[in-house]
Amino acid sequence: MKIQSALSASTARTLPGVLVTSIAGLVLCAANPVFAVDKPAISAVSAASSVAASTGHNDAGGIDWRKDNDVDAAFAQAKASKKPMFLYWGAVWCPPCNQVKATIFNRQDFIDRSRHFIPVYLDGDTPSAQKLAARFKVRGYPTMILFKPDGSEITRLPGEVDAERYLQVLVSAMNSSLSVQDSLKLALAGSKKVNAEDWSLLADYSWDDPEQKLVNNKEVASTLFRLAELCPAGPNATRLYLKALSVSATTPPGQNGIDKTVAVEKVIKALGDSHLARDNMDIVTGSPAELLDYLSAPKTDTRGKLIVALNAALLKLADDTTLSKTDRLGAVNGLATLAKLDNAKPESSFLKDIQKRVTQIEQATTDAYERQSVVNAAAHAYGSAGMLDESDNLLRAELKRSHSPYYFMSSLASNAKKRGDKAAAVNWYEQAYNAAKGPATRLQWGSSYVSGLTELAPSEDARIEKAVQSVLAEIGTTENAFYERNRAYLDRMGKKLLEWNKDGKHQASFQKIRTQLDGICAKLPANDPQRAACQAVLSNAKS
Incomplete structure (x- = not known):
């Protein structure tokens, strides 16, 4: 039994009124075979990449990082050269930071783009770094901020989206005449001066950053819902709405009251669109269980329909070889989370498919930066599936090679x-x-x-x-x-x-x-x- 039928049986056990045939029919719409896997590669990390990772900097990538912690000098350089300043805040050990290094900072188009701004690398363990972090309100690793030459903040860039979308956001931010803060004020006022690029920056802003400065953290969800209403219909409005739902799923009950029937319809429609699902991959893979709990009750038809839509979208993302290995494992983790939802017990065939998937991706990963991210995602997927022994084996093996x-x-x-x-x-x-x-x-x-x-x-x-x-x-x-x-x-x-x-x-x-x-x-x-x-x-x- 492959993962589709395993998921179908597991779902049917907990959802009265949902036919196995209809669930299987939708889930089987995912690409065939079940998981598109990478060709096995040597699993050992090369000595060269291990040494590079241990420095904490992607020197080989060609980016002319400022690493002297003199941010004031960097701002002066930006002002003199009339270039924006790009501030990266991270740590050597942080899996998402290593993901950024492996999928964004090493791209030639990002390296080429870096010549049009002043790139500043701020490592959390360097002298005065934590004091500078307090100054710029950065805490979580990684945080990436683009500043105007005069030092004002343009936007906080998301670290969760895939590399292609990240580059689009960066280019839009550099070309925009408005900061995200200015765009937000105009958008909420109903101004027609907010163009499509400004809406894109609002949709892709790092709203999850607790240190973001745009609105009070308690008002993020309501602000996003309002923006989704005001935004012209299209991908930006959909992302703002999905992000609002994701934030609402973690706020206390009674806040951000919405018509959940309408919300469920919108979510299912977005999940059914492969382009929209991919553009919102970070939401789809990051909080499927939270969305389900927020929008539906256990053992209801509504939950059944949502699970069908989520499973189908997650399977497509897991099979999407244009995504990074970490992102595909994030989709596998989402599948594992759904398989155990409402105290369901995944079948052995499902667990075997999870293990096969994780093993093949892990063995295909040789880059030291990427391994720090991939192994973390793989271990998390195992944990979500209840496969703690497999998670332990993977983690123990990585102790010998990780930086x-x-x-x-x-x-x-x-x-x-x-x-x-x-x-x-x-x-x-x-x-x-x-x-x-x-x-x-x-x-x-x-x-x-x-x-x-x-x-x-x-x-x-x-x-x-x-x-x-x-x-x-x-x-x-x-x-x-x-x-x-x-x-x-x-x-x-x-x-x-x-x-x-x-x-x-x-x-x-x-x-x-x-x-x-x-x-x-x-x-x-x-x-x-x-x-x-x-x-x-x-x-x-x-x-």
Whole structure:
């Protein structure tokens, strides 16, 4: 039994009134064979690409990145040359960052385009990077912003869409006379000055970025729905509407009330259009279960129709060899998510097809940047299908070849946690922290280790105390340690420690930790905003 029939049977079990024949008929409309697979290739990463990846920069690509962290000098250069400035914010270990390097930054058309702007590479582990991140409101990796020569922000570019669409967005942003903020104001006012290119930039803006400056995060969904109403009918209006639904699916109930019957019809129509489904691949593959839960109730005809449409679209995306390997695995992950929806149990034939798909794509991936992204996506797809052993095997093998193995150690910790193996989970968190490199990265992994300990091994006071003291010792010698991502992870660690000691049972260890932190805070100048941030880490006050 191939994946189509496996999905059909699984769906029919949970959806009364939906005929297996009709489900199979729609799902079988996907390309034949079930999965178009890449030809097997040597799975080992070449030494040259491994060395390149370890630098964190795509030097071989021909982009003349500024890597000196002197953003003011870069702005001066942009102003003098009358060129826009392109700011890339990322990290060596980050899978989406590696995806961008493997699919966008190495493209000749992007390299050629880069000569028309000032490209600035800002790595989160370099000196002063976190302080600069606070200045430009960038936190999540990767974030890419295009600025005018005068320093004003034109737009935040999405990192989830495929390379072709990304280049289109970049070119549109560089050619536009308006910033996205100006376009938004005009669009909401009903101005006819907003042209098709301006609407395209609004539709492709990085709305998912919690640091975006266009509207309050609580108003993103309602703003997107309003824009979808005002936008001329076409692909841009569809994307704005689908993005609004995606955002709404993660907001509290009662907000952004819409006619869900109409919404379901629009979603099914969009999914049935292969071009629209591909253009909105990031939404289709990223949140199918959330969309289903938002738009339908379990075991209803509405949910059945949505699942049919989603399965068909996901299968086509999984078979689309013009998409990146990571994006195709994202579609496989979506299929696995749907197969387990509403407590359904995928059949063995379905799981075998998932494994075959993942194996063939993984073995065909030799580029070091791409592997960091592909292996992460593959392990996630396995996890969504409940195939934790297969996920573990893949992750363990990658530890020997990855330029950032600590990332996959954290994934192994998550798998162990899902199994209920607390000891193994904590040990993987510890190994990941010990292997991590770079001040911001080590703080992030150290915080995760401490959080794992307080949750999974709360009685091990000595181990928790030692872990926290190690993290704080490094913070004490790190310049600008209390900015942006660093600050967020310190706050998170502090909250975990406060919860751990809420009943006072760990007061002796907690007091030693507080004393160490107080010493670090005291060394910061009184007028330095970092001092208040430092003091808030272990207080009940909101940092």
